Amino acid sequence: MASIRELHEQLTKKERSAVEITQEALDRIQALEPKLHSFLHVTAQQALEQARAVDAKIAAGEEIGLLAGIPIGIKDNLCTKGIPTTCASRILENFVPPYESTVTQKLLDVGAVTVGKTNLDEFAMGGSTENSAYQVTGNPWDLSRVPGGSSGGSAAAVAAQECVVSIGSDTGGSIRQPASFCGVVGIKPTYGLVSRYGLVAFASSLDQIGPFGRTVEDVAILLNAIAGYDPKDSTSLKVKIPDYAASLRPDFKARGKLRIGIIKETFGEGLDSAVEQAVTKAIDQLQSLGAEIHIISCPNFRYGVPSYYIIAPSEASANLARYDGVKYGYRAPGADNLLSMYNRTRAEGFGPEVKRRIMIGTYALSAGYYDAYYLKAQKVRTLIKQDFERAFKKVDILACPTVPTTAFKAGEKNTDPLSMYLLDLMTIPVNLAGLPGISVPCGFDNNGLPIGLQLIGKVLREDQLLQVAYTYEQSTSWHLRQPQLS
C-alpha cells in the first residue's frame, strides 16, 4: 500500500476511489490472515460503507482531509460502538461497546476507513501477543516468530500492508517494542497528549494510545488526528497541538544545534550484538547528519522493570476488578451463589498472565505491604524521572536501542515470564516518566529480522522527536524494505 500522502493524492486527483483502496486492503487481509492472524475482527462491510461516504464527498467536490479513505487497523482494546471489543480476553468475548472511544471517533470524523480490530496480548499484558486468548499473530518477516506485543496485531498488520497505518497502546513499550520487531515506526506520545477515553484501562498512570506506520510521516499525520484535549479524560492535557507532519524536513542543521544523548546504561550485558551494531551505526549516522553526540548516564534506568512490575499490576488489579460477571461480558454458568459466580467467572474468563498480575497487584496493595512495595515503587519512579530531567538539561533527545533483541520464536519464552519482562528494559522508563518515545527501523540482523532505534523526547516535544526521526529515516533505506509475504 502506498503512503498516506500518495493515496490522498490519488484520491483527490480521482485516479483511484476510496472503495478501490479499501478493497485492496481487504483483499490483502483475506489473502494473508490465514497465516498472519493479526486481526480479531475484520469489519469489511463497515469499511466499504465508510469508503463510499468518502467517494461521495469527493464526487460532490468537497474537500477531504489527509486521512479520509485511508485504511486503518485498531487495537482491540479501544471501544468501538457496535463492534466487538474483546481485549483478546475470554471475559469480554461477547462485549459490544455502546459507545465510541475518543480516538476512534476522531478517526471516523475525518473519514478514515477502519478495517478491523487487531490482536493483542490479553488486556495488553505481554510482549509477544501470545497471551491473546484467541490466536497467535505471526511476525511478517518470519512467521515462526512473534510480532512483539502487546500491540502485535497492529504492528504486523502495518508491516504486512493489510492496512496503511494502525492504532496501538503503550503501557511499558507495547507500541515501540512491536514496531521494532516488525520493522515499522511506532510512537508513544507524552502522557496526556492523546485521550484515553474508551481505551480499556490496564495501568491508568502509564497507558497511552499511539500510531504505527511504515514511515515517520504517516505516523505524524495519524498522531495529528488523534492528539488533543478531551474533557472526557481528566488526565488529558490542554495544549495546542502543532502540525507535526507539515513541519517535517529531512535536516536538523538548519534549526540550530541538536544534542543527542546516548543512554550509557542501555549498552552492555544482554544486548544482542546485531542490535548493538545497528544502533551504534545509527548514532554515527545522526552525528554525520549534524547532531552533537553526548554520553549520558541514567543510573536509575535499571530499576524501571522492577518498579513497573509493581505499579502496573497494582493499577491493573484495581482496573480489572470490574470484570465480575455482572456488568460486562462473560458470566460463568451454573453458580449457586454470588461469590461462586464471581470466582468462577474470573477463573474461567481471565488467562494465566492476567491472573498473575492481578495477584501480584492485589498483594502489593494489601494492608501492611502498600508502603513496602507500591509506595517504594512510586519513589523509584520519581528517581527515574529525575534521571531524565537531568539528562534533558544537557541534551534535546535521548537515543538507545528499542529492545535488546530481535523477534524471538513463538513459544520460546512461554515458561519464563521474567525473561519476557526484561525485554521492556529500555521502553518502560519512558512510560514511568510520561515522556514521548519513538521506534524507527535502523537495520536487520543476520536472520533478516528488523532492529529498532528508540529516540526519547522532552515532554510534549513530539514535534522535535518526529523531526529527528524523520531526518534519520530519510537518510537511510531501512523503511523501504518489505517482508516477503505472497
Ligand code: GLN
Ligand atoms: N510488555 C509490557 C507488559 O507486559 C508492556 C505492555 C504494554 O505496554 N501494554 O506489561
